[in-house]
Amino acid sequence: MTGIKDVAERAGLSVATVSRALSGKGNVSPTSREKARSAAAELGFVVSYHASSLASGRTHNVGLVVPSVHRWFYSAVIEGASAALLEAGYDLTLYNIGENPAHRHSVFTDFLLRKRVDAVIAVSLELSEAELQQLHAMHRPIVGIGGPLPGASTIRIDDTGIARKATNHLLGLGHTKIAHITGHDAYDQDFQLPGTRRGGFEKAMNDAGCPVRPEWIVSADFTIEGAYAAARQLLASSPERPTAVFAASDEMAIGTILAARDFGLRIPDDLSVMGIDGHDLGNVLGLTTIDQDAKGQGALAVRTLLGAITNGLVLEPADTEHPTTLVVRTSTAVPRAGTT
Amino acid sequence: MTGIKDVAERAGLSVATVSRALSGKGNVSPTSREKARSAAAELGFVVSYHASSLASGRTHNVGLVVPSVHRWFYSAVIEGASAALLEAGYDLTLYNIGENPAHRHSVFTDFLLRKRVDAVIAVSLELSEAELQQLHAMHRPIVGIGGPLPGASTIRIDDTGIARKATNHLLGLGHTKIAHITGHDAYDQDFQLPGTRRGGFEKAMNDAGCPVRPEWIVSADFTIEGAYAAARQLLASSPERPTAVFAASDEMAIGTILAARDFGLRIPDDLSVMGIDGHDLGNVLGLTTIDQDAKGQGALAVRTLLGAITNGLVLEPADTEHPTTLVVRTSTAVPRAGTT
DNA sequence: CTCGCGTCTGGAAGCGCTTGCAGCGGCGTT
DNA sequence: AACGCCGCTGCAAGCGCTTCCAGACGCGAG
Numbered sequence: 049m050t051g052i053k054d055v056a057e058r059a060g061l062s063v064a065t066v067s068r069a070l071s072g073k074g075n076v077s078p079t080s081r082e083k084a085r086s087a088a089a090e091l092g093f094v095v096s097y098h099a100s101s102l103a104s105g106r107t108h109n110v111g112l113v114v115p116s117v118h119r120w121f122y123s124a125v126i127e128g129a130s131a132a133l134l135e136a137g138y139d140l141t142l143y144n145i146g147e148n149p150a151h152r153h154s155v156f157t158d159f160l161l162r163k164r165v166d167a168v169i170a171v172s173l174e175l176s177e178a179e180l181q182q183l184h185a186m187h188r189p190i191v192g193i194g195g196p197l198p199g200a201s202t203i204r205i206d207d208t209g210i211a212r213k214a215t216n217h218l219l220g221l222g223h224t225k226i227a228h229i230t231g232h233d234a235y236d237q238d239f240q241l242p243g244t245r246r247g248g249f250e251k252a253m254n255d256a257g258c259p260v261r262p263e264w265i266v267s268a269d270f271t272i273e274g275a276y277a278a279a280r281q282l283l284a285s286s287p288e289r290p291t292a293v294f295a296a297s298d299e300m301a302i303g304t305i306l307a308a309r310d311f312g313l314r315i316p317d318d319l320s321v322m323g324i325d326g327h328d329l330g331n332v333l334g335l336t337t338i339d340q341d342a343k344g345q346g347a348l349a350v351r352t353l354l355g356a357i358t359n360g361l362v363l364e365p366a367d368t369e370h371p372t373t374l375v376v377r378t379s380t381a382v383p384r385a386g387t388t
Numbered sequence: 389m390t391g392i393k394d395v396a397e398r399a400g401l402s403v404a405t406v407s408r409a410l411s412g413k414g415n416v417s418p419t420s421r422e423k424a425r426s427a428a429a430e431l432g433f434v435v436s437y438h439a440s441s442l443a444s445g446r447t448h449n450v451g452l453v454v455p456s457v458h459r460w461f462y463s464a465v466i467e468g469a470s471a472a473l474l475e476a477g478y479d480l481t482l483y484n485i486g487e488n489p490a491h492r493h494s495v496f497t498d499f500l501l502r503k504r505v506d507a508v509i510a511v512s513l514e515l516s517e518a519e520l521q522q523l524h525a526m527h528r529p530i531v532g533i534g535g536p537l538p539g540a541s542t543i544r545i546d547d548t549g550i551a552r553k554a555t556n557h558l559l560g561l562g563h564t565k566i567a568h569i570t571g572h573d574a575y576d577q578d579f580q581l582p583g584t585r586r587g588g589f590e591k592a593m594n595d596a597g598c599p600v601r602p603e604w605i606v607s608a609d610f611t612i613e614g615a616y617a618a619a620r621q622l623l624a625s626s627p628e629r630p631t632a633v634f635a636a637s638d639e640m641a642i643g644t645i646l647a648a649r650d651f652g653l654r655i656p657d658d659l660s661v662m663g664i665d666g667h668d669l670g671n672v673l674g675l676t677t678i679d680q681d682a683k684g685q686g687a688l689a690v691r692t693l694l695g696a697i698t699n700g701l702v703l704e705p706a707d708t709e710h711p712t713t714l715v716v717r718t719s720t721a722v723p724r725a726g727t728t
Numbered sequence: 729c730t731c732g733c734g735t736c737t738g739g740a741a742g743c744g745c746t747t748g749c750a751g752c753g754g755c756g757t758t
Numbered sequence: 759a760a761c762g763c764c765g766c767t768g769c770a771a772g773c774g775c776t777t778c779c780a781g782a783c784g785c786g787a788g
């Protein structure tokens with residue numbers, strides 16, 4: 049394996065100068081810089097970040113902690129973060145918490161503490177006090193996405209606002225009999241998120257003078273499967289059916305669409321459905337949604353962290369609201385005459 | 389930050405002994421071992437893999453290279469590998485190649501060469517000669533999943549065989565008018581896979597004495613969206629419709645189901661559909677499929693690599709065939725009388 | 729009692745880099 | 759002409775570990 053020493057030799061420079069030339073830090077004459085660069089290129093030399101990090105304290109590596117890798121939002125964030133990091137020459141270490149509590153525990157007690165990362169992105173994690181402490185004990189910049197993270201910088205969307213925006217879209221079309229599929233109030237991963245979105249829904253309904261019927265608010269986990277089951281129940285049990293369903297996520301909206309089709313309900317004629325996310329499948333299904341640009345959130349998190357890293361690893365806790373856009377497709381329409 | 393030195397001091401031992409005690413290598417008396425362990429625990433000491441790897445050459449980190457993070461197969465492999473690595477105390481560095489050729493290039497020329505990983509898992513990558521060389525130039529064990537990888541160990545499924553098995557399932561139900569949705573013959577990521585599966589399909593058809601109609605073989609990328617469009621075309625254009633569709637992946641089968649519903653075709657009454665994969669959505673949609681246990685493949689890859697790592701970083705190239713299971717659900721049935 | 733061997737331990741030499749420090753010229757200033 | 763300053767360079771000291779080596783010790787065998 050070729051090391052910096054070989055490069056120095058070949059370039060006729062000292063190791064120190066080569067290091068400075070290649071890293072861009074410190075003063076190096078253009079001549080030497082060029083010599084170092086070309087020698088490195090000829091030898092196919094790539095610095096060992098291990099050694100580099102030992103000496104400098106910078107690992108050029110960012111940890112990304114996600115609750116799962118399957119749900120759309122997480123994989124979109126991973127994708128956005130991954131591309132941004134690659135661009136910057138950073139590695140991405142993935143910590144997939146998963147369902148196993150032992151895994152979760154070891155991520156916080158062992159993995160993150162190995163001084164292997166310069167910064168951490170935590171996605172939609174509801175952390176215990178102890179976990180939070182361990183996170184902060186790393187003394188590394190942290191960015192939270194999709195949920196509160198006390199003491200860290202966070203990127204979020206205006207959950208209440210978009211829920212209202214979504215509901216208003218349906219109200220604006222003339223719907224009054226609107227059901228809502230919300231998330232479980234599980235306090236393990238999904239925070240108050242279900243609650244805030246539900247709050248926005250209820251607020252919009254109230255403002256419009258529409259009654260919120262408790263039996264039309266059903267909850268599911270944030271998956272297609274879960275919402276499918278919940279929606280079936282909703283559509284089956286109601287003596288009277290809603291004319292529109294606002295689901296708290298696109299995956300839940302998709303589950304709803306699938307369930308609706310089982311009942312022979314045409315969309316949007318018999319039932320309008322909308323979600324929140326900007327899921328890739330939205331296009332195929334013609335799903336009206338509010339795009340929250342998860343990829344962009346991932347990329348923004350990376351930019352924020354990279355800024356903090358060059359800024360001496362300090363990151364002022366701040367709260368950034370990411371913009372969202374209403375995407376109207378064909379799953380929502382004016383309710384059929386007579387159903388209102 | 390507490391280092392091994394602090395632990396040594398607290399335990400009343402030398403740094404060398406503590407290192408041996410904690411790593412389990414070399415002879416250490418039970419007493420000393422216990423002293424070291426408890427001192428480490430009290431101080432919350434966790435070795436720095438950076439330093440450790442510099443000194444020992446073992447990074448305790450595995451690189452996982454995937455073409456994308458969205459498609460079901462890849463995320464399932466990630467999940468399986470991630471859990472297995474976590475279990476073993478290894479970090480997982482994710483290299484998401486993505487669509488950007490520049491990213492792809494830098495992964496091979498820079499990232500993988502940083503001597504940061506002990507081993508590499510490459511998922512469904514069609515590599516150029518140069519990329520292959522760079523991979524091997526790392527002198528690290530490599531396992532390929534879901535596609536050939538010359539010179540490396542691979543884990544794969546019997547693509548021809550399962551395509552035949554799937555086709556035979558449909559034939560066995562009495563279908564003869566069977567269409568096939570295959571992958572594009574793109575030689576960038578998906579190898580001969582579309583071809584081999586199509587081959588299995590054709591072989592089974594021929595063996596059964598059923599004609600393979602060229603207009604009933606359509607291709608799409610391996611996504612729901614792509615197959616949706618392809619299936620619409622298939623179902624719209626045929627003067628005569630097939631009674632069953634065998635899609636080369638579950639995502640494509642799902643796209644087909646969505647398309648079929650657009651045409652008012654009931655599944656399985658009007659159209660039987662089956663796929664290959666074991667996609668999570670299969671349950672909701674009642675999709676008959678051949679489960680290839682992608683998670684298991686990811687975990688197996690990790691076990692293989694870990695074995696090689698303890699074995700002095702040597703891995704004999706070998707080809708492991710992963711088992712698959714036919715999962716019959718409700719998307720396939722005997723063809724309606726009169727349609728045959 | 730001595731020897732040999734096996735077990736256990738600590739000292740110290742790195743692993744491949746970064747960076748503080750000091751030295752060296754060249755240049756503009758007074 | 760002397761001075762100071764600045765841009766550039768190389769030396770060398772680590773970063774936090776692992777591991778080779780040699781020494782100390784205990785014990786059974788001769």
